[in-house]
Amino acid sequence: MPAVVKIDAIHKIYDSGEVPVHAVRGVSLEIQQKEFVALMGASGSGKSTLMNMLGCLDRPTRGSYLLDGVDVAQLDKNELADIRNQKLGFVFQGFNLLARTTALENVELPCLYGKERMSAKKMRERAMHCLDIVGLSNRADHMPNQLSGGQQQRVAIARALVNQPQLLLADEPTGNLDSRTSIEVMGVFQKLNEQGITIVMVTHELDVAHYCKRYLILRDGVVVRDEPTQNRSIAEVELAKLKEAETAAKLLAAGSNAA
Amino acid sequence: MRFFITLKMALRALRRNTMRSILTGLGIIIGVAAVIAMVSIGNGAKAQVQAAIASLGDNLVLVGPGNQGQGGGVRSGFGGATTLTAADSDAIVSSFQNAKTAGEGSVIAVSPYVVARSQILANGLNWGTQIYGVSPDFPIIRSWRVASGVFFEDPEVAASAKVAVVGKTIIDNLFPDMDPASVIGQSIRIFGQGGGGDRGDRGGGGGGSGGTPFRIIGVMASKGFSSSQDQDDVIFIPYSSHMKRISRRTYLSTIYVQAKDEDSVIKVKTDVTDLLTQRHNGTVDFTVQDQADITAARTASTDAMTYLLGAIAGVSLLVGGIGIMNIMLVSVTERTREIGIRMALGAHGSDVLTQFLIEAIALSSLGGLVGVALGIGGSIMLGNYKGWPVEPSTSAMIIAVGFSAAVGVFFGYYPARKAAQLDPIDALRYE
Numbered sequence: 001m002p003a004v005v006k007i008d009a010i011h012k013i014y015d016s017g018e019v020p021v022h023a024v025r026g027v028s029l030e031i032q033q034k035e036f037v038a039l040m041g042a043s044g045s046g047k048s049t050l051m052n053m054l055g056c057l058d059r060p061t062r063g064s065y066l067l068d069g070v071d072v073a074q075l076d077k078n079e080l081a082d083i084r085n086q087k088l089g090f091v092f093q094g095f096n097l098l099a100r101t102t103a104l105e106n107v108e109l110p111c112l113y114g115k116e117r118m119s120a121k122k123m124r125e126r127a128m129h130c131l132d133i134v135g136l137s138n139r140a141d142h143m144p145n146q147l148s149g150g151q152q153q154r155v156a157i158a159r160a161l162v163n164q165p166q167l168l169l170a171d172e173p174t175g176n177l178d179s180r181t182s183i184e185v186m187g188v189f190q191k192l193n194e195q196g197i198t199i200v201m202v203t204h205e206l207d208v209a210h211y212c213k214r215y216l217i218l219r220d221g222v223v224v225r226d227e228p229t230q231n232r233s234i235a236e237v238e239l240a241k242l243k244e245a246e247t248a249a250k251l252l253a254a255g256s257n258a259a
Numbered sequence: 260m261r262f263f264i265t266l267k268m269a270l271r272a273l274r275r276n277t278m279r280s281i282l283t284g285l286g287i288i289i290g291v292a293a294v295i296a297m298v299s300i301g302n303g304a305k306a307q308v309q310a311a312i313a314s315l316g317d318n319l320v321l322v323g324p325g326n327q328g329q330g331g332g333v334r335s336g337f338g339g340a341t342t343l344t345a346a347d348s349d350a351i352v353s354s355f356q357n358a359k360t361a362g363e364g365s366v367i368a369v370s371p372y373v374v375a376r377s378q379i380l381a382n383g384l385n386w387g388t389q390i391y392g393v394s395p396d397f398p399i400i401r402s403w404r405v406a407s408g409v410f411f412e413d414p415e416v417a418a419s420a421k422v423a424v425v426g427k428t429i430i431d432n433l434f435p436d437m438d439p440a441s442v443i444g445q446s447i448r449i450f451g452q453g454g455g456g457d458r459g460d461r462g463g464g465g466g467g468s469g470g471t472p473f474r475i476i477g478v479m480a481s482k483g484f485s486s487s488q489d490q491d492d493v494i495f496i497p498y499s500s501h502m503k504r505i506s507r508r509t510y511l512s513t514i515y516v517q518a519k520d521e522d523s524v525i526k527v528k529t530d531v532t533d534l535l536t537q538r539h540n541g542t543v544d545f546t547v548q549d550q551a552d553i554t555a556a557r558t559a560s561t562d563a564m565t566y567l568l569g570a571i572a573g574v575s576l577l578v579g580g581i582g583i584m585n586i587m588l589v590s591v592t593e594r595t596r597e598i599g600i601r602m603a604l605g606a607h608g609s610d611v612l613t614q615f616l617i618e619a620i621a622l623s624s625l626g627g628l629v630g631v632a633l634g635i636g637g638s639i640m641l642g643n644y645k646g647w648p649v650e651p652s653t654s655a656m657i658i659a660v661g662f663s664a665a666v667g668v669f670f671g672y673y674p675a676r677k678a679a680q681l682d683p684i685d686a687l688r689y690e
Contacts, residue, residue, distance in 0.1 A: 052684055055603070057683050057684050057687075058684060077607075077608065078607045078608070078609075081602065081605050081606065081607050082605060084603060084604065084605045085605020086605070090603050090604065092687070096596070096599075096600045096603075096687070097600075098597055098600065100271075100275060109600075109601070109604055110604045110605055112264060113601070113604060113605040113606045113610060114605070159604070163605075
C-alpha cells in the first residue's frame with residue numbers, strides 16, 4: 001500500500017519581511033494509511049507551516065510532497081483547492097463553522113465545491129450519514145450557536161469527513177475545549193481511525209497527543225523526535241475514569257453534607 | 260458551483276442584514292423609481308399631446324402667425340404674433356375655391372380660428388368656457404356632427420351675426436332642465452375681453468357691460484372626454500363675430516386647412532406658403548405646419564424633460580452603485596473568515612467571486628424591482644391626484660431592472676475579486 005503522505009526534504013522560506021524566515025528546514029516524512037500522528041512542537045517550531053503544506057494551503061519552497069501518490073508541489077491554486085476538497089478533511093481549533101447556518105448545511109459545504117455535481121438529496125444523505133458518525137444526527141437543524149463547543153467540533157469533524165478524504169488534518173482540535181469534551185472529541189478521532197481513516201493532528205498538549213499512535217516533535221523547522229506513542233490513552237477508558245471520579249466526588253460531597 | 264445554491268446563499272446573506280440591505284438598495288430603489296415614474300408620466304403626457312393633435316382632424320395643415328422656424332429677434336411662440344388676418348384666410352379659400360367646388364383639388368376645408376376664454380351668462384346661471392371663432396368648414400375639419408339645430412353658414416359670417424353653436428356641457432350647466440332641442444333659440448350672454456390675447460383667462464373683466472347676447476342655433480353632438488379634457492365644453496361662433504364682439508382684435512390665432520388626403524398635405528403646405536408669402540410681400544412672418552411637425556415640436560420638449568430626468572436618475576443609480584460597492588467591501592472584510600473556510604474546503608477563487616458577485620447583483624436587482632413597483636405605484640398615485648394621464652412602459656421597466664443588475668455587476672466586481680484573491684491561510688487566521 002502506498003504512503004498517504006510522502007514528504008522528501010521540504011523547506012519553506014518566507015521572504016516577505018526584511019529577513020527571510022526559514023520556517024521548515026528539510027523535513028522528510030512518510031505517513032501510512034490508518035496512522036494517527038500527533039505533530040507537536042513549541043510555537044515557532046514550524047509545525048503550523050508544515051501543517052499548511054500538508055493541507056495543501058501552502059506550497060513548499062523546495063522539496064517534494066506526494067499526497068496519495070500525487071505530486072502536489074507542482075499544482076496551481078485551483079488544483080490545490082480540488083485536492084483539499086477531494087483528498088483532505090480539515091478540523092480547526094476554532095471549529096470554523098459558518099455562523100447562522102445549520103449543522104447539516106455546514107456539513108454539506110464541501111460537497112458544493114466538489115468536481116462532480118451531486119444532487120441535493122445525495123448531498124443531504126451523505127451529510128446526515130457523517131453527522132450520524134459523530135453522533136449528532138439529532139442536531140442537524142441546529143445553528144452553531146445552539147451547540148456546545150464539543151458538539152460544534154464534532155460537526156466540524158463530520159464536515160471534514162463528508163467527501164471521504166484520504167487524510168484528516170486537525171489543527172489543535174481540542175484547543176478550545178475543556179478536558180472532558182476534549183476526551184470526547186479524541187474518542188471520535190480514535191473511532192474514525194479504527195475505521196481506517198488516516199489522521200494527522202497538531203497539538204501542544206501532551207495528554208492529547210497520548211491518544212495518537214505516533215508522535216513527531218518539531219523544533220526550529222526540523223523533526224527532532226518521531227516515535228510510536230507509549231502508554232497510549234484510550235478515550236473510552238479515560239471517560240470511564242472521569243465518570244468514576246465525578247461520582248466519587250459527588251458521594252464525598254453527599255457524605256460531607258450528611259455528616 | 261450551482262447557481263441556485265449560490266443565489267440562496269446570497270439571499271440569505273442579504274436577509275441576515277435586512278436593514279443594511281434595504282439602506283444599501285435605497286439608492287437603486289430611488290433611482291429606478293424615479294426613472295419609472297418619470298417615463299410613465301412622460302409617456303402619458305406624450306400620448307395626451309398626440310391624442311390632442313390627432314383630434315384636431317385628419318390631414319391638417321395649420322398656419323400660425325409669426326415665424327417660429329428661424330432664430331433671431333424676439334419670437335412670441337405659436338399664436339402670439341399678429342401677422343395673420345382674416346383676409347389671409349379668405350385668400351386661401353378663394354385660391355382653392357374652384358378646385359374645391361369641382362370636388363377635385365387638394366383642399367377640402369379651410370377655417371380661421373380664434374379662441375378666448377370667456378364668462379357666459381344665461382338662464383340666471385353663469386359658466387366659464389372657451390369661445391371659438393371659426394368658419395362653417397370647422398365641423399368638417401373636426402368631423403363633428405351638429406346634433407340638433409344647424410351650424411352657422413357663410414352669410415352669418417359675413418354679417419358677424421350673434422349666433423352660437425354650443426357643446427353638450429354648456430347646456431348641462433346653463434340649461435340643466437332643458438333637452439338639447441329646446442335650447443335652440445335661447446339667448447346667452449358672452450362677456451368679451453378688453454382686447455387681451457387669446458391665452459388670457461378672463462381678460463380685463465369684460466369689455467361690454469352685460470356682455471353680448473348670442474342666439475343658440477345649434478347643439479354639437481357629444482364627444483365626451485379626451486385624456487381628461489371635456490371636449491363638449493365649447494361654444495362656436497363665427498370668427499368675424501368673435502373678432503368684432505368678443506376678443507376685439509384683428510388677427511387670427513390659426514388658420515386650419517384640411518388637405519384631401521395624406522399625400523396632398525405636402526403640396527398644400529407648399530401652396531399655402533407660396534400664397535401667403537406673396538400676400539405678405541415676400542416676408543415669411545407665418546408658420547405652416549402639418550400635424551407631424553406639431554407632434555415633433557411638442558414631443559421635443561417632453562423629450563428634453565425626459566433626458567434631464569433620465570440624467571438625474573442615472574446619477575442616482577451611480578450613487579446607489581457606489582453604495583453597493585461600499586457595503587460589499589465591508590461585507591468582504593467582515594466575512595474574511597468565511598471566505599477562508601470556503602477556500603480551505605475547496606472553493607476556487609471563481610466560486611468566491613461568483614458568490615459575492617451574485618450577492619451584489621441580487622441586491623441591486625431586488626432594488627430595481629422594488630424601484631419599479633414604487634415607480635409605478637407612485638406615478639399612478641400622482642396621476643390620480645393631479646389628474647395626469649399615466650402610461651407605464653414595459654420596456655422602461657425591463658431596461659431599469661436590467662440596468663440595476665448591470666450596476667450590481669459593475670460595482671460588485673471589485674469587492675468580489677478582492678474576496679476571490681484572498682489567501683486562504685491569511686483569511687482563516689483573520690480575526
